[in-house]
């Protein structure tokens with residue numbers, strides 16, 4: 092039974108735009124928090140200054156907002172990251188670069204307790220050790236065997252260490268991984284996992300040259316200080332879990348250690364390998380929630396700009412690696428909260444299907460009222476220079492919406508309602524235009540001219556009575572009318588089209604075709 096209040100965090104590094112996988116991590120954290128009446132915290136892990144990308148942080152908060160999964164804590168209503176503690180954001184600042192001074196004391200604490208040490212090897216030295224190991228066909232591991240041979244505080248006198256630390260700031264604090272220990276871990280999705288400590292590197296925790304912690308130290312310290320109860324993150328962090336367990340032990344924070352859940356990878360549509368940031372542009376679908384322009388001016392597509400509804404986007408990513416255990420596929424955010432549980436998250440990678448993504452949007456489009464769709468469509472028409480009435484736009488929308496997955500597809504599906512054909516599809520012409528066609532069309536013109544009101548039932552009735560009387564085949568007449576009024580074999584029934592186009596324009600189009608063809 093859960094007694095403590097659930098607190099989860101989404102802890103992205105602002106190294107670029109959030110990828111769909113990142114949004115899914117945020118979503119699962121959000122769902123888990125809401126399901127358990129908990130708190131969803133946002134923390135910006137920006138301690139790697141070399142990988143910092145300006146604008147990425149704002150992108151993250153904007154993307155979460157667009158998706159409707161705004162964090163409860165860490166971000167202010169204006170979208171900026173909380174920097175001062177207050178009742179709502181008690182652990183501020185939530186940007187790690189602003190917590191910089193805090194981490195060194197924890198790193199030093201580990202050194203003084205014998206869990207970490209000062210290491211003085213330079214990047215050049217390390218590189219040459221690495222190459223040496225490779226030349227012997229081995230993988231370089233910075234472990235107990237290695238640290239016995241190099242310059243570090245474990246092999247030096249206190250005076251020497253003090254001297255080396257003063258001499259330059261080219262040193263780091265490394266975690267001292269135990270020689271031979273089995274680390275037993277528990278993952279809420281994968282169950283028990285165990286690792287032998289001898290296979291692990293003494294990871295860097297803190298660097299003197301920039302006075303900054305590495306991800307591992309800052310992440311553990313902040314999860315503990317921010318009272319995080321569950322860490323839900325991508326599978327790529329599973330290899331870091333043993334170190335994180337050992338850090339909790341070294342700090343004596345076993346009781347504060349959160350539960351961990353590592354989410355399965357998102358795979359490419361063919362299932363071969365991880366879905367990468369580059370795949371979207373290569374395979375023709377967005378991998379980012381919002382459009383992104385890199386500093387070099389390179390643009391990447393976004394779901395928002397591609398015309399996806401945020402509800403559809405959230406729905407489709409929720410089902411990447413989680414299933415409700417039923418056939419249900421369409422979920423509102425509230426339904427997702429209700430249905431979500433970590434024990435229905437899969438262990439194997441989730442293959443992304445771009446076709447299915449479009450299908451989700453189509454489902455949401457179909458539930459939109461015509462009035463709402465018209466609101467979105469009118470600006471498109473305006474841009475095209477089409478003057479129309481909301482009534483006509485609504486009639487058009489109701490006729491074509493079931494063929495579209497996105498509002499931006501409406502124009503291609505409906506332009507002929509607004510503009511007469513400028514040319515006629517040659518192969519359709521061959522099919523629809525027979526020697527008797529002009530005569531038939533002239534008669535049809537008279538029938539239509541006499542049709543009042545000019546609506547679907549009376550157009551249908553008038554045409555059918557006349558075709559019956561003259562013993563004309565429906566196909567013969569309708570194809571000819573379609574050729575004249577639409578120009579190609581496209582669109583709903585002819586009575587529907589003509590009723591919306593209106594009597595006057597229908598007759599003009601017929602005359603124009605009879606003149607031209």
Ligand code: GLU
Pocket residue numbers: 102103104136306310323324325328
């Ligand atoms: N800063 C890490 C990232 O960018 C966070 C990983 C974690 O959640 O522990 O994904």
